[in-house]
Amino acid sequence: MSTGRLEGQNAIVSGGAAGAGGAASEVFAREGAHVAIVDIQVDAGRELADKIGQAGGRAFFVKADVSSAGEVEAAVDTINERFENHIDVLYNHAGTVIIKPFLETTESEWDWLMNVNVKSMFLMTRAVLPSMLNHGSGAIVNTSSISAVAGTPMEVLYCTSKGACHMFTRAIATEYREQGIRCNAVCPGFIRTAHGIRELKELQDYGVNVTEEDICRLQGRICEPEEVANAALFLASKEASFVNGETLFVDNGMLVQT
Numbered sequence: 001m002s003t004g005r006l007e008g009q010n011a012i013v014s015g016g017a018a019g020a021g022g023a024a025s026e027v028f029a030r031e032g033a034h035v036a037i038v039d040i041q042v043d044a045g046r047e048l049a050d051k052i053g054q055a056g057g058r059a060f061f062v063k064a065d066v067s068s069a070g071e072v073e074a075a076v077d078t079i080n081e082r083f084e085n086h087i088d089v090l091y092n093h094a095g096t097v098i099i100k101p102f103l104e105t106t107e108s109e110w111d112w113l114m115n116v117n118v119k120s121m122f123l124m125t126r127a128v129l130p131s132m133l134n135h136g137s138g139a140i141v142n143t144s145s146i147s148a149v150a151g152t153p154m155e156v157l158y159c160t161s162k163g164a165c166h167m168f169t170r171a172i173a174t175e176y177r178e179q180g181i182r183c184n185a186v187c188p189g190f191i192r193t194a195h196g197i198r199e200l201k202e203l204q205d206y207g208v209n210v211t212e213e214d215i216c217r218l219q220g221r222i223c224e225p226e227e228v229a230n231a232a233l234f235l236a237s238k239e240a241s242f243v244n245g246e247t248l249f250v251d252n253g254m255l256v257q258t
């Protein structure tokens with residue numbers, strides 16, 4: 001008898017109401033996980049949890065801005081109650097982008113982007129790890145980006161934040177490997193989500209070469225949200241039991257081209 005790849009597991013998806021995080025909430029639930037969707041978008045989060053329930057899966061929504069320590073702690077307390085202090089999978093996906101010439105970016109934009117993209121991973125992981133350590137295992141997946149290693153004009157702040165996601169992933173994997181924790185990252189190219197579509201439009205407005213033709217040349221076609229979700233599923237699942245501290249690029253070979 002075949003079972004789902006996350007059968008019986010309790011999973012959290014931050015930024016899980018929409019985009020590639022929304023796809024991950026659905027894919028994880030379809031593979032048997034009970035999913036806690038954490039997001040700032042209340043209506044979208046609740047609707048997705050209902051949709052998953054109607055499809056025979058299990059999911060609930062918890063509102064939190066993952067860049068706020070107080071909101072993360074309250075959300076993880078609620079989730080720990082629902083999951084009886086047993087969390088198997090944490091997918092840190094929430095994040096955003098600022099597109100501007102570097103010299104026009106402000107200190108408050110720097111702080112905001114680092115908080116949403118990097119501090120969020122620190123806060124969520126710090127809140128969830130004790131539950132994983134209590135039962136001796138856990139899989140953490142972080143959403144990084146091709147921008148962690150490939151510089152894009154108008155995205156200095158974003159690229160810097162994603163570089164930090166790479167090292168956060170490796171350092172958590174190193175520190176907690178002996179206690180049964182795996183921590184890996186997915187690093188997508190351009191994805192067909194609200195974030196990806198806005199990014200392409202704003203970059204084009206600044207004259208950066210990311211027209212449809214450019215995207216085809218770079219990565220064949222735009223990436224679909226489910227393709228990122230499936231990569232995150234692999235890293236979250238026991239199939240990746242010996243994969244730790246890795247950064248898995250989901251870019252159809254964009255970065256390996258000469």
Ligand SMILES: NC(=O)c1ccc[n+]([C@@H]2O[C@H](COP(=O)([O-])OP(=O)(O)OC[C@H]3O[C@@H](n4cnc5c(N)ncnc54)[C@H](O)[C@@H]3O)[C@@H](O)[C@H]2O)c1
Nearest residue numbers: 015018019020039040065066094095190191193194195196
């Ligand atoms: N779309 C792309 O082309 C692309 C490429 C590489 C990496 N990424 C990464 O994927 C992630 C976002 O991806 P998406 O494309 O699915 O975008 P999206 O904008 O469609 O979805 C992001 C989700 O995160 C939520 N979110 C944003 N800020 C939050 C916060 N402070 N607290 C809680 N939830 C919050 C949003 O409400 C939304 O539901 C980011 O980490 C981004 O850097 C995206």
